Amino acid sequence: MFFALTEDQQEFGAAVTTYLAERFDTDAVRGVFEDADGDGNPGSLWKAAAEQGWLAVTVPEEHDGLGLGLVEAQVIARALGAGVAPGPWRGTVLAAEAIRLGGSDEQKAAWLPRLASGEAIGAVGLRGAAPGVVPAVEYGVIADVVVVRTAQGLGLATGARATPVGSYDRTTRLASLDVSDVEALPGDASSLQARATVLVAADLVGIAREAVSRTVAYDREREQFGVPVGSFQALKHALADIHVGVTMAEHAALYAAHAVDVGLDDAELAVAVAKAKASEVALQATAAMIQYHGGIGYTWEHEAHFFYKRAKRLAGLYGGVDQHREKIAALTL
């Protein structure tokens, strides 16, 4: 029995975490957050994502990738979530996954090396049907290629007309795409959606874990009534419950990634469990982060709202808690 990350996998995640802590901390995130007109993809971070293999993670070696799996990708996703990091990493990795899974040799050769190197930016828009309007696509404005849903399955859209869409989660950028040209991409939408859901769940898990860590650190120091507020049982019990929940969500995201990677029988259930649990705990943990920082946690100058707003958006993406529970009910009742 080995249900854990290997040392290599842990180091991969630690490298992302270290990079963000040293080179792209929440002050840098604030720069993106407050730059309403920017494209949301800071060049230095994108360069690091390319150079350190975050983009190439699941691309096969024959196409200049690392040839790793969804387990490694969720390690990166978790670290990026913990850092509330901006940028089109997930869309690029998922576009490459869609092409790897269903693409023709020509499509693979055309896109995979460029997506792996960061030369091309990918995006995924699974709502709506192309040709037509695809709403709320992450980094739709700067994407070079967008994987969209079509009547037949999936397609690759290039040159779509993009209209920026405002969101209070400004750790990312969204756009509505008017897609006219679509090139058919073999493969089914459900396997792409499963991978996308796992990576969003992992991001949420990272957000939740970091929210707990930052709140605990603050409540150990912050004093009221002459003692650290973290010594009050009202906070302790709430934070203990959230810690247990986040730990369970970590297990669930890891398992779902593995289940999808190797095609376990219960992969569909595992993905629904991971997304339902990760969404639930990320919402709890980020709300607790605001509450247990007191007034300062409600201010614009404090970073708590980056976590809260990102959690709010991702908790609903690819199905919220209740949609995934309905899926779980359908699978087990």
Place this chain on the structure above:
Amino acid sequence: MDLTFTPAEEEFRSELRSWLSANIPDEWRRPGFWESLPDDESFRLRRDWERDKALAGFAGIQWPTEFGGRGGTPGMKAIYDVEMVLADAPRTVNPLGLTFLAPTVMAIGTDAQRKEIIGPMLRNEVIWCQGFSEPGAGSDLAALSTRGVRDGDDFVVNGQKVWTTNAVHGDKIFTLVRTEPGSQKHRGISMLLIDMHQAGVDARPLKQMSGASEFGEVFFDDARVPATDVLGEIGEGWRTAMLLLSFERGASGISQYTEFRRQYDEIAAVAKKLGRDTDPVIRNKLARVLTELECLRLHSMHVLTQTERGRDLGFEASMTKLQWSETFQDLWEVYDDVLGEDDTLEQLGDLDLRPLNAQAMWSRSVTIWGGSSQVQRNVTAERVLGLPR
């Protein structure tokens, strides 16, 4: 990632399965069978069956062979826990002895204690009780006041223990006793191994809200115990108790998962039968519990992974307890929702609800015994998260 067991472990599984399938009468699997028996009869059946199981080599799975164990792996213990549930095997009659006392005796007992305690326990010749909680010492165990006074070669013990599992069936009881007069809190306590078959010991059943009497009270009135029957050092009973309780940390929750997952299916079947399985609120609540159950399963794989690598999970055990006990309670609250206004009935159409109701009642106890949820949250907050005491 490798979620499989070794060939040797799978071989163990099939051996165990064969033995269980050949040695559990069909009648025992009938819902309500055990509840229909008088308590003494049920206990005797289970006691004998478990002895035969031990003699067949299916006990002390992870214990060293020198102590009569099987010398198996943590994986085999996990398989054992799962297969026992799947086979509807009777619950052990010696849970406190097997889980807590035996490994403690192996670790710090004298050679004589190892010889006298472990073998007879495996064969159920001696049923062990645990004498920790008192009327005035529950979560605050160190407030215990049962006292032992030295008299020649013996201690003379007076006081009362409570919530004692199997009290009326017990042969011996490992008991925390204050042996230094006037000592406070964790100091001056010894763990005495007291024979319950003597005039100075009176065990009485405690009827629980479920109607059953798994627990009892034990009264000591000038009970005598030889001073050599102390586990660990005299006056160091707290240390012995902490070591003893640490053996719960290896518990992964897989046995609970397996049992509760079957109960989930039972409740789902009731919901279907009553046409409640299409109610979106019921579906949502059941799915929430299923989510937590799946998390428990994954958590148990995590614990097993760490245990196999020799890592002590320490205070993570509090998380395991919180996850399984709170989820179990939630599961049976959903059962109430499924039944709606019929939730207290004993019979509904041809459905005998009594065995299910018994589980629903039992679910109220699991967040209290073995360290209440509130204590577990304190431990998690202080020892794992590092919040100030």
